[in-house]
Amino acid sequence: MSDVIIIGGGPAGSTMGSYLSMAGISNTIIEGAFHPRPHVGESLVTSTTRIFKEIGFLETMEREGFVKKYGASWHAPAAKNTFSILFSEFPQEGVDQDYTYHVDRAKFDMLMLKHAEGLGSKVIQGVHAREVLMENGKACGVKVNIDGKEVDLPCKFVVDATGRKTLIGHQLKLMKKDPIFNQYAVHAWYEGLDRGTAEDKEHIHIYFLPVERGWVWQIPIDDRITSVGVVTEREVFRESRMDIDKYFETHVQTNGNLAHAMRNARRVNEYKSEGDYSYSMTDFVGNGWLLIGDAARFVDPIFSSGVSVALSSAKFASEQLRAAFKEDDFSQAFLKPYETKLRTGTEVWYEFIRLYYKLLPLFTYFISSKRHRLQVLQLLQGEVYNREEVPVLQAMRSFIEQVEKSEHHSFKGALTDIPIDDLEEVLSESS
Ligand SMILES: Cc1cc2nc3c(=O)[nH]c(=O)nc-3n(C[C@H](O)[C@H](O)[C@H](O)COP(=O)(O)OP(=O)(O)OC[C@H]3O[C@@H](n4cnc5c(N)ncnc54)[C@H](O)[C@@H]3O)c2cc1C
Incomplete structure (x- = not known):
């Protein structure tokens, strides 16, 4: 059997398999469905391009003729007002195309899984993982159901990429529902x-x-x-x-x-x-296991962040896992830097989303403003893993404070009761 078992062959699992195979770490992806299978989440952001390039998948994206996404447009309910952005306005480091893609997820997910297989991941489809096996508090394998029979598959490390099914999250009771979004x-x-x-x-x-x-x-x-x-x-x-x-x-x-x-x-x-799709897990890593993609954290999909988070989390987790194999240390403490990095990124998305819902005209005002437009664009493209690089969030907070304090601001009536204080701590505390 492989050193690593990845449960779930969606974008997160296939990206993880690709990175591990490229690093020479043997891995098996266990997917419950048979691809192609339908899935929600069809519009990507440009930061995914960097990862497609790294794992050698960009050529497939181009060859398969997915619709090219050059930008985004927002429409107010009554007025004729439409606001648009173009990705070409903000070139990203390491991304030399000014578009990303819209995808039929059945086809996209199948191609990604095949790609991982081509790089060396062993892929088993139509097999459901029932439980992660634990020995002395450390993951040591996966119990699967094959033809109605339960079989234990041993391994050194388990990656949970089961999406919103969150196998380990449920098994270890790690899930915290989002206190705001339902x-x-x-x-x-x-x-x-x-x-x-x-x-x-x-x-x-x-x-x-x-x-x-x-x-x-x-x-x-x-x-x-x-x-x-x-x-x-x-x-x-x-x-x-x-x-x-x-x-x-x-x-x-x-x-x-x-x-x-x-x-x-x-x-x-x-x-x-x-x-019921907004939640976080109290832990993203444990002894002998880690969570990637939706299995770790899900934020509201208004900015099409999900696939980007799935891919980025797989990349960061694979880097930490490579180091773990080198040091032969699969402890929760060793894996923690991965969790910190992913939390930083998802918290930036989450804060942006809450500020957006807090005051809808704020978003259109900021993307129409010369001063803030490029920084908003940077966020919209998925550049979220360094909090210091997104000062626009603080500018948005200050703007909201001004509107709250002022008696006659024209946006006053649009304020909602969404809390915008730091919630990541609440979402990562075990009860
Ligand atoms: C309403 C809505 C709209 C969205 N819109 C967008 C969008 O426009 N753009 C965007 O980027 N994201 C969007 N998303 C988010 C996006 O769908 C996810 O973030 C993305 O699919 C996460 O990928 P993943 O690999 O983590 O999980 P998934 O894609 O869900 O893959 C998980 C895989 O694990 C398998 N699996 C589950 N349990 C088991 C088990 N026990 N054993 C074996 N296999 C198992 C499943 O069959 C599945 O194939 C949206 C989400 C929602 C709810």
Whole structure:
């Protein structure tokens, strides 16, 4: 058997497998489903390009003809106001293309898994991991179910990349639900959607809805198909007492630009819904195990951060794991720097997201401002792992304080009750 067992063959697991194989560390990826399998999370940010390059996957992304994403556009509910950004405005170190991609996740995830296999990872599909085996408080293998029989697979180290199923998180009771966000998403694919002008038809489009934390994504999947997802607070869905169809259609009509884009659109697959998706684990590392991607932390998807976090966490974790193999030290203490790095990045995303929901006009004001625009762009591209490099968050906080203090500020009425103080500590404390 391999030294490392990676549970989950999504983007995080396949990236981890790729890095470990490149480092000569034997690894097996155990995936419960058979790829291709559908998945939500179809729009990437540009920081992923650096990792595609490092693991030699960028050529595949280019060859397979995924839709190129050059920027993003936001639409207010009533007004004609649209705000756009282009990635070309902020070139990133180590990224020499001014676009990222929108992906059909069934195809993308399958290609990533095949890529890991090509680099040397052993891949087992259709096998479900039941439990991580522990001996004296240290992970030492994985119990799987093969053809109805339970089999114990021994290994030196276990990586949990099970996404929102969070195998170790549940087994060791590490999960802390997000104290603020309890969002609910309904999404489907459409044909015949009017995607916009020649300049922005391949952007991700975000339409604001006139309900609490409500928005809609429009993501081009290929020439024909566009993914559309309605996101609101779960309470908004509950209180509406509508079925999914009615709920979706009703919200589409509340944003003029969206209703216009959807006027001739025809749904081509079933609605899917996602809920309860914001949480953190109290620990990302333990003796003989670590968590990557959604298995560690999930922040609200408004800025398309998930796949980028999945890939970056796999990269950082693989670096720490290489050092662990060198030192023959797989203890929680040795692995901790990885946890610290990932927490820094996800906390930056989380803070940005909360400031955004705290005062919606603040975001559009900042991206329209010469002074702040590039720093916001830097965040939107996924450059989040060094807190000192994102002073714009402090500028946003100061702006909110001013609005709160002032009696007649024009944004005053748009303030929400989202807390913006530091919550990462709350989310990482075991109860
Ligand atoms: C509503 C919504 C919208 C989103 N939009 C975006 C977006 O636009 N852009 C973006 O970047 N991200 C988005 N995301 C987030 C994105 O979906 C995830 O962050 C990303 O898929 C995480 O990758 P992962 O590899 O960690 O997990 P996953 O992609 O979920 O992969 C986990 C894999 O583990 C397997 N598995 C689970 N349990 C077991 C087990 N016990 N044994 C074996 N295998 C197992 C699963 O079958 C799966 O293949 C969105 C999420 C939501 C909920």
